[in-house]
Amino acid sequence: MSINKKIEALNQKRKEVMLGGGEKAIEKQKESGKLTARERIELLVDKGSFNEYDLFVQHSAREFGMADKVLNGDGVVIGTGTIDGRPICVFAQDFTVVGGSLGYMHAMKIVKIQDLALKMRVPCIGINDSGGARIQEGVDALAGYGEIFYRNTQSSGIIPQLSVILGPCAGGAVYSPALTDYVFVVDNISKMFITGPEVIKTVLGEEITQEDLGGARVHSEITGNAHFFANDEKECFSQIRKLLSFIPHNNKDKNTERKVEKPVANIDINNVVPVDPTKPYDVRNVIKAITDNSDFVEVMEKFAQNMVIGYGRIGGKTVGFVANQPLYLAGVLDVDSSDKAARFIRYCDAFDIPIVTLVDLPGYLPGVDQEHAGVIRHGAKVLYAYSEASVPKLTVILRKAYGGGYIAMSSRHLKADFVYAWPTAEIAVMGPQGAANIIFRKEIAEAADPNEMRKQKVEEYKERFANPYVAASKGYVDEIIVPDETREKLIQALKLSETKAKVKTDKKHGVPPF
Amino acid sequence: MNENRKLKMIVDEVEYETYSTPSFDKKQKWSQPDDKIILSIIPGTIVEILVKEGDKVKAGDAMLVIEAMKMNNKINFLKGGIIDKVLVKPGDIVSKNQELIILK
Numbered sequence: 001m002s003i004n005k006k007i008e009a010l011n012q013k014r015k016e017v018m019l020g021g022g023e024k025a026i027e028k029q030k031e032s033g034k035l036t037a038r039e040r041i042e043l044l045v046d047k048g049s050f051n052e053y054d055l056f057v058q059h060s061a062r063e064f065g066m067a068d069k070v071l072n073g074d075g076v077v078i079g080t081g082t083i084d085g086r087p088i089c090v091f092a093q094d095f096t097v098v099g100g101s102l103g104y105m106h107a108m109k110i111v112k113i114q115d116l117a118l119k120m121r122v123p124c125i126g127i128n129d130s131g132g133a134r135i136q137e138g139v140d141a142l143a144g145y146g147e148i149f150y151r152n153t154q155s156s157g158i159i160p161q162l163s164v165i166l167g168p169c170a171g172g173a174v175y176s177p178a179l180t181d182y183v184f185v186v187d188n189i190s191k192m193f194i195t196g197p198e199v200i201k202t203v204l205g206e207e208i209t210q211e212d213l214g215g216a217r218v219h220s221e222i223t224g225n226a227h228f229f230a231n232d233e234k235e236c237f238s239q240i241r242k243l244l245s246f247i248p249h250n251n252k253d254k255n256t257e258r259k260v261e262k263p264v265a266n267i268d269i270n271n272v273v274p275v276d277p278t279k280p281y282d283v284r285n286v287i288k289a290i291t292d293n294s295d296f297v298e299v300m301e302k303f304a305q306n307m308v309i310g311y312g313r314i315g316g317k318t319v320g321f322v323a324n325q326p327l328y329l330a331g332v333l334d335v336d337s338s339d340k341a342a343r344f345i346r347y348c349d350a351f352d353i354p355i356v357t358l359v360d361l362p363g364y365l366p367g368v369d370q371e372h373a374g375v376i377r378h379g380a381k382v383l384y385a386y387s388e389a390s391v392p393k394l395t396v397i398l399r400k401a402y403g404g405g406y407i408a409m410s411s412r413h414l415k416a417d418f419v420y421a422w423p424t425a426e427i428a429v430m431g432p433q434g435a436a437n438i439i440f441r442k443e444i445a446e447a448a449d450p451n452e453m454r455k456q457k458v459e460e461y462k463e464r465f466a467n468p469y470v471a472a473s474k475g476y477v478d479e480i481i482v483p484d485e486t487r488e489k490l491i492q493a494l495k496l497s498e499t500k501a502k503v504k505t506d507k508k509h510g511v512p513p514f
Numbered sequence: 515m516n517e518n519r520k521l522k523m524i525v526d527e528v529e530y531e532t533y534s535t536p537s538f539d540k541k542q543k544w545s546q547p548d549d550k551i552i553l554s555i556i557p558g559t560i561v562e563i564l565v566k567e568g569d570k571v572k573a574g575d576a577m578l579v580i581e582a583m584k585m586n587n588k589i590n591f592l593k594g595g596i597i598d599k600v601l602v603k604p605g606d607i608v609s610k611n612q613e614l615i616i617l618k
Binding site: 203204206221222279302303304306326329330332362366367368372431433434435 | 523524526528529530531535537544557583
């Protein structure tokens with residue numbers, strides 16, 4: 001055979017395999033509002049940068065008449081490409097090939113790209129669209145999942161792992177995304193659950209739709225399993241590209257610094273925070289007033305909204321923000337917000353991203369439901385994560401910082417490197433009303449007019465303690481600054497922190513209150 | 515901001531003006547459990563009821579059998595008493611914390 005014939009044969013073979021489950025199945029995929037695996041990768045990576053591996057891999061099932069079946073690519077596309085010129089590894093399950101079901105060779109393709117990503121220290125992005133385990137392959141399918149989970153865990157803290165849920169992701173399959181760092185979901189397309197509506201109906205008699213059980217909104221707002229919500233697939237892929245433009249591509253990557261840009265949002269930072277500590281405001285306006293280009297990539301925007309986390313740049317350098325959000329639930333710490341913040345802090349620490357903490361909280365959320373849901377152990381995660389983190393920790397106390405909440409939010413005592421306070425800061429053991437009622441209980445009870453006496457004592461307490469000066473007098477706050485000085489102070493502190501000493505210990509690892 | 519989602523939150527006797535979240539909306543008020551009302555500890559299907567109204571039972575006596583995840587689970591009384599009402603029958607699908615039996 002001539003070389004031209006051989007080339008022609010190769011191209012023909014490629015064409016056939018790339019058709020996945022065939023034109024009919026592709027049509028069906030489109031009807032359900034979804035793109036195909038290869039179209040998705042094209043949207044994700046730089047134009048023309050994709051190299052597909054293992055195109056000709058075949059499944060290894062022999063039972064149940066599977067031996068003679070041809071499954072193109074075994075239902076998954078793997079390869080490498082670039083995003084803004086930087087290499088990444090990617091796999092995308094192909095729902096058009098037997099519902100993207102996971103058999104052993106399918107899993108081995110995913111494992112190959114996971115291994116490559118870890119070896120080359122580049123991000124690994126998984127696009128999930130699969131009906132689950134390929135039942136005909138029995139325990140081999142389970143082995144496949146296990147191998148994937150193992151690599152997710154081994155890669156954790158070394159390379160960013162992103163999961164994109166673009167179809168069903170049910171049963172054991174949900175645990176790979178759950179082990180990765182960022183889960184992206186798309187409205188009406190993503191469905192994640194351990195047991196689906198059919199099983200729930202049979203066992204419990206409860207009827208629920210897939211969407212209400214484990215749709216994109218549920219995981220973004222209620223469960224906290226998803227980190228980014230998009231209205232369509234296109235928006236989802238641009239979110240991924242944007243996130244990867246902020247975060248390091250491995251735990252040693254220093255290539256995150258960009259040209260310094262001034263904040264552009266029209267925000268008067270001196271007047272964002274109301275002086276009255278009981279009034280709400282949006283803490284994201286403080287973030288936008290200090291970040292380059294006022295750009296902020298918010299992570300888990302709709303989950304535990306009383307805590308805001310995400311990435312921005314200050315003076316060209318990427319930082320992770322952890323901020324109490326007085327707009328929701330007065331910015332309290334609770335089970336969900338503690339969990340959200342703690343994992344983010346650990347992520348920043350693993351990838352050497354300095355943490356900027358903006359503090360304004362009345363304490364922990366009171367209530368039976370919180371106590372019974374374990375706010376003690378969940379709240380402890382925040383203390384643990386901050387105490388353990390060795391990256392530069394910069395804290396700005398915007399307004400109230402009361403009680404246990406003050407300690408937890410990257411206080412000097414958990415070894416924040418720099419602690420700033422605004423003139424509106426109130427650093428105290430608790431809110432003035434509560435404190436005055438305890439300290440002056442006797443005087444209030446014995447007064448001719450207890451209400452008048454209480455008011456007077458609350459005012460007295462406010463005057464003396466609801467300010468940053470008491471904490472500053474003890475060195476717990478380094479500097480009391482005007483809000484509009486914040487950005488410049490942080491830029492200088494970040495510069496100074498670049499050479500922060502790394503303390504080595506001989507402990508294997510701690511035991512955080514997971 | 516949606517004014518319908520406005521919320522007054524009290525922490526340490528201070529009332530804060532703020533807004534609610536979807537999880538906070540779902541929260542249920544806690545109430546003291548009534549030990550005369552026996553709730554299902556698991557979801558499943560009632561297979562057999564081993565007592566009837568008027569029976570005198572003591573702690574440890576078998577109450578009923580619930581099938582859940584293909585297992586028949588025999589449920590016993592934690593506390594004795596006289597049975598006032600049996601609220602379920604074989605074949606019923608019950609959810610967790612559904613009322614099963616009421617003691618006098």
